Amino acid sequence: MTHHGPVIRPRRLRATPAWRRLVAETRVHPAELILPLFVREGVTEPVPIASMPGVVQHSLDSLRAEIARAAAAGIGGVMLFGVPEHRDAIGTGATDPHGILNAATRVAVAEAGDALVVQTDLCLDEFTDHGHCGVLDADGRVDNDRTLVRYREMALAQADAGSHLLGLSGMMDGQVAAVRAVLDAAGRHDVAILAYAAKYASAFYGPFRDAVESQLQGNRRSYQMDPANRREGAREVELDLAEGADIVMVKPAMSYLDVLADTAAASPVPVWAYQVSGEYAMIEAAVAHGWIERERAIDESLVGIRRAGADAVLTYWALEAAERWAQV
Numbered sequence: 001m002t003h004h005g006p007v008i009r010p011r012r013l014r015a016t017p018a019w020r021r022l023v024a025e026t027r028v029h030p031a032e033l034i035l036p037l038f039v040r041e042g043v044t045e046p047v048p049i050a051s052m053p054g055v056v057q058h059s060l061d062s063l064r065a066e067i068a069r070a071a072a073a074g075i076g077g078v079m080l081f082g083v084p085e086h087r088d089a090i091g092t093g094a095t096d097p098h099g100i101l102n103a104a105t106r107v108a109v110a111e112a113g114d115a116l117v118v119q120t121d122l123c124l125d126e127f128t129d130h131g132h133c134g135v136l137d138a139d140g141r142v143d144n145d146r147t148l149v150r151y152r153e154m155a156l157a158q159a160d161a162g163s164h165l166l167g168l169s170g171m172m173d174g175q176v177a178a179v180r181a182v183l184d185a186a187g188r189h190d191v192a193i194l195a196y197a198a199k200y201a202s203a204f205y206g207p208f209r210d211a212v213e214s215q216l217q218g219n220r221r222s223y224q225m226d227p228a229n230r231r232e233g234a235r236e237v238e239l240d241l242a243e244g245a246d247i248v249m250v251k252p253a254m255s256y257l258d259v260l261a262d263t264a265a266a267s268p269v270p271v272w273a274y275q276v277s278g279e280y281a282m283i284e285a286a287v288a289h290g291w292i293e294r295e296r297a298i299d300e301s302l303v304g305i306r307r308a309g310a311d312a313v314l315t316y317w318a319l320e321a322a323e324r325w326a327q328v
């Protein structure tokens with residue numbers, strides 16, 4: 001069949017920077033970026049993390065300064081992770097009001113004022129001596145329902161410390177309902193829940209385990225999801241919505257953009273994505289070898305996550321990306 005119409009020329013709208021800027025479908029606004037921060041107990045200076053060049057374990061003082069920088073950059077929020085000095089079987093440090101995460105939360109909330117949403121990781125893995133996200137039964141398996149008891153206690157401790165948003169990252173069944181119930185019973189209707197709804201058992205968490213000095217032997221495959229499963233991701237999101245999640249998240253981001261797009265199409269609440277430590281480390285490592293253009297690669301990775309449907313992104317590049325995208 002002969003084609004008689006005009007040649008269709010999509011290139012017309014790509015011809016100049018002005019055109020490209022005008023027709024760009026996706027941008028990354030600083031307010032849509034969330035910076036994860038590690039806070040280490042017992043240090044007075046920030047400690048570099050070898051597998052995450054440019055990322056540190058903060059002292060309480062350097063945390064305060066970083067919160068001020070985050071507020072000035074206009075990002076949406078920070079997510080706090082604690083690195084305790086002592087660990088035990090039930091993660092006692094997680095519920096100690098003076099434990100590092102709760103102490104850091106008080107510092108961050110005071111410094112952030114109204115400028116940032118201060119978020120806290122609600123999970124036991126940083127605090128347990130076996131490194132699992134929950135408590136173990138007599139056979140060494142992660143005990144779902146006894147873990148929920150600890151998550152309830154942790155939720156109250158984090159709410160008391162002033163956290164605005166609890167990041168439930170442990171992948172226990174029923175964790176959102178359990179935490180919502182205990183918060184409501186305590187009159188803490190104001191504290192919101194971010195459900196790590198579709199969280200996969202991923203190799204891309206490797207550098208994070210260095211960052212929190214994880215004690216984990218083995219793996220998390222009996223509670224985090226199998227990377228092969230897309231339909232199950234939708235089911236996990238549905239369950240967390242039914243249990244009362246205020247925001248749902250897909251994690252990791254880059255290898256799960258289909259799950260993210262599915263979630264964005266179906267969710268009545270905001271959908272976030274976590275660009276995890278391994279995604280950060282991969283790009284930084286390739287840059288260090290001179291194999292990839294740093295800023296272009298970072299910005300492309302972020303715009304891709306936004307394009308797939310994330311309303312906001314947790315990323316270790318939040319501050320520098322906010323600076324660049326503020327000019328776009």
Ligand code: PBG
Pocket residue numbers: 121123124125126169170204205206207208209220275276277278
């Ligand atoms: C669990 C938690 C993990 C990450 C965030 N929350 C580790 C895990 O599930 O093993 C990983 C984040 C990253 O890799 O950047 N507390």
